[in-house]
Amino acid sequence: GAGVSQSPRYKVTKRGQDVALRCDPISGHVSLYWYRQALGQGPEFLTYFNYEAQQDKSGLPNDRFSAERPEGSISTLTIQRTEQRDSAMYRCASSFSLAGGTANYGYTFGSGTRLTVV
Amino acid sequence: TQLLEQSPQFLSIQEGENLTVYCNSSSVFSSLQWYRQEPGEGPVLLVTVVTGGEVKKLKRLTFQFGDARKDSSLHITAAQPGDTGLYLCAGEDDNFNKFYFGSGTKLNVKP
Numbered sequence: 001g002a003g004v005s006q007s008p009r010y011k012v013t014k015r016g017q018d019v020a021l022r023c024d025p026i027s028g029h030v031s032l033y034w035y036r037q038a039l040g041q042g043p044e045f046l047t048y049f050n051y052e053a054q055q056d057k058s059g060l061p062n063d064r065f066s067a068e069r070p071e072g073s074i075s076t077l078t079i080q081r082t083e084q085r086d087s088a089m090y091r092c093a094s095s096f097s098l099a100g101g102t103a104n105y106g107y108t109f110g111s112g113t114r115l116t117v118v
Numbered sequence: 119t120q121l122l123e124q125s126p127q128f129l130s131i132q133e134g135e136n137l138t139v140y141c142n143s144s145s146v147f148s149s150l151q152w153y154r155q156e157p158g159e160g161p162v163l164l165v166t167v168v169t170g171g172e173v174k175k176l177k178r179l180t181f182q183f184g185d186a187r188k189d190s191s192l193h194i195t196a197a198q199p200g201d202t203g204l205y206l207c208a209g210e211d212d213n214f215n216k217f218y219f220g221s222g223t224k225l226n227v228k229p
Contacts, residue, residue, distance in 0.1 A: 004160070033216065042122075042206050042219030043161070056215055091160055106151055107217070109160025 002026075004110035006092050012116045013082055020076045021113045024096030032075050033093045033107060034067055043091055043109075049075060050098055082117045089114050121145050122220035127205040130226040134196055139205055139223040141190045147209035150183055150190045151217060197227045198229055 005024040006051050013019050039083050045059040051068035051072040060066070064082075069075040079086055095109035121142045131137055141150070149168045153161035165174050165188065167183035174175050174181045178201075180193040190207055208217035 029129055035219075038220070039205070040224065042124075042208070042222050045216050045218065048216055091159070106163035107161075109162070111158070111160055 004092055004094050004108050004115050006054055006110035007112060010114045015117055016081055017081060018080045019082055021090050023075045023082030023110060029094035029096055030098050031095045032069055034077050035091045037089045037091055084117045087115055087117045121218045122207055123209050124207060124220040124223050126223060128224050132227045133198055133227055133229050136195050137197055138191055138193045140176055141207035141220055143188050143209060146187050149210045152181055153206040154194055155206060159205055199227045199229050210220050
C-alpha cells in the first residue's frame with residue numbers, strides 16, 4: 001500500500017481480554033517495528049522483525065505481549081489478559097532498509113492503534 | 119528509561135522568530151534522526167545525520183550532529199504556524215538495529 005496501515009484505529013477492551021493489533025507495512029519494506037507511545041512522549045521500542053524473523057523483542061514489557069510476522073509482511077501484536085496500564089497508542093513502523101545494516105532510511109510510521117483498557 | 123533528553127519540553131513562539139531545540143545523551147549513536155509529529159498522526163522523518171559534526175539544511179531547518187555523536191540540535195529560522203508539532207529525535211543503537219526516541223519538544227508557533 002501507499003503507507004503503513006494499522007487496524008483497528010481505536011480499540012476499547014475490558015481488562016482481562018486479549019487483543020490483536022494489526023500492521024500492514026509498505027510493500028517491499030523488509031523491516032517492521034512496533035513501538036508504544038504515551039501521550040506527549042516519544043515512541044518506546046517494543047520489538048522488530050527483518051522479514052519474518054523477530055530479531056529483537058527486548059522492549060516487550062512482559063510475557064503477555066507477543067508479536068509475529070509469519071510471511072514477512074503483515075504483523076500482529078497480541079496482548080493477552082490486558083491490564084489498564086497497557087492503555088496507550090501502539091505504533092507500527094516499517095523501513096526499506098534491513099535493520100542491522102549500515103544504511104538506515106528511517107521509519108515510516110502508521111497512524112497507530114489507540115488501545116484503551118477499561 | 120530515556121536515553122535521549124530533549125529540551126525544552128515546550129516552546130511557544132510568535133511567527134517569524136528563530137528557535138533551537140536540543141537533543142542530548144550520554145550515549146554515542148551510530149546515527150541520529152529528527153521527526154516531526156502532528157496530533158493524531160505518526161512521526162514523519164525530517165532528516166538523518168550520520169557523521170560527527172555533520173550539518174544538514176532542509177529549507178528553514180538546520181540540523182547538527184555533535185562531534186562526539188552524542189547530541190544534536192535543530193534550528194528553525196523564521197518559524198511559521200505550519201512548523202507547529204512535536205519534534206522528536208531518535209538515536210540509532212551501535213548495532214544498527216533500532217532507534218531510541220527522546221521525549222520530544224512540543225512547538226507552538228502563533229500567527
